[in-house]
Amino acid sequence: MSVGILGTKLGMTQIFDEAGVSIPVTVVQAGPCTVTQVKTKQTDGYSAIQVGYREVKPKALNKPLLGHLAKSDAPALRHLREYHIENASEYSLGQQITADIFSAGQIVDISGKSIGRGFAGNQKRNNFGRGPMSHGSKNHRAPGSIGAGTTPGRVYPGKRMAGRLGGKRITIRKLTVVRVDPERNLLLIKGAIPGKPGALISIIPAKKVGN
Numbered sequence: 001m002s003v004g005i006l007g008t009k010l011g012m013t014q015i016f017d018e019a020g021v022s023i024p025v026t027v028v029q030a031g032p033c034t035v036t037q038v039k040t041k042q043t044d045g046y047s048a049i050q051v052g053y054r055e056v057k058p059k060a061l062n063k064p065l066l067g068h069l070a071k072s073d074a075p076a077l078r079h080l081r082e083y084h085i086e087n088a089s090e091y092s093l094g095q096q097i098t099a100d101i102f103s104a105g106q107i108v109d110i111s112g113k114s115i116g117r118g119f120a121g122n123q124k125r126n127n128f129g130r131g132p133m134s135h136g137s138k139n140h141r142a143p144g145s146i147g148a149g150t151t152p153g154r155v156y157p158g159k160r161m162a163g164r165l166g167g168k169r170i171t172i173r174k175l176t177v178v179r180v181d182p183e184r185n186l187l188l189i190k191g192a193i194p195g196k197p198g199a200l201i202s203i204i205p206a207k208k209v210g211n
Contacts, residue, residue, distance in 0.1 A: 004204035006053035030099040047088040052077030100182040112194035112201035116167030
């Protein structure tokens with residue numbers, strides 16, 4: 001895995017290419033991130049770097065975390081994330097990682113927490129069809145049968161039913177970086193990404209699986 005970066009989703013807009021075609025993009029504040037720990041195969045058994053993002057007041061963190069950050073002369077950082085890379089020894093404590101590690105046209109994978117929708121029924125959560133809406137029907141949005149009676153006499157695990165929707169960590173793969181603004185550490189990503197504006201996201205070069 002290549003080194004990634006933490007960022008904040010700012011919102012969506014659109015830009016136009018040379019042909020005048022509208023491209024929907026998500027604006028991301030990517031970094032800057034500080035290298036807070038370097039792990040090598042000799043010391044930790046694997047190669048990785050830990051980066052920190054989003055500076056906060058020191059009183060917002062506990063003393064063990066502040067002591068850990070002090071080893072790299074880093075300020076109080078709210079979020080820490082580890083990225084497995086082969087060449088971790090090439091990075092040094094306190095090094096800054098900014099948006100310029102990406103380039104226009106690059107394919108990336110983005111992870112984040114999806115927008116929480118609260119408790120949702122089968123129609124919204126699982127895309128089920130509804131019952132008849134005519135007068136007298138008592139099955140408009142009911143779940144219907146959830147299993148047989150005597151055998152097996154229970155509901156199988158994993159049965160699709162009503163429940164909490166969203167609010168989970170998801171990854172959207174193979175998104176395209178349309179534009180990079182290194183001066184302001186902004187990335188324009190084609191399409192939508194997880195989370196609401198202000199959400200924390202992680203961006204890594206695409207780990208392509210299959211065609």
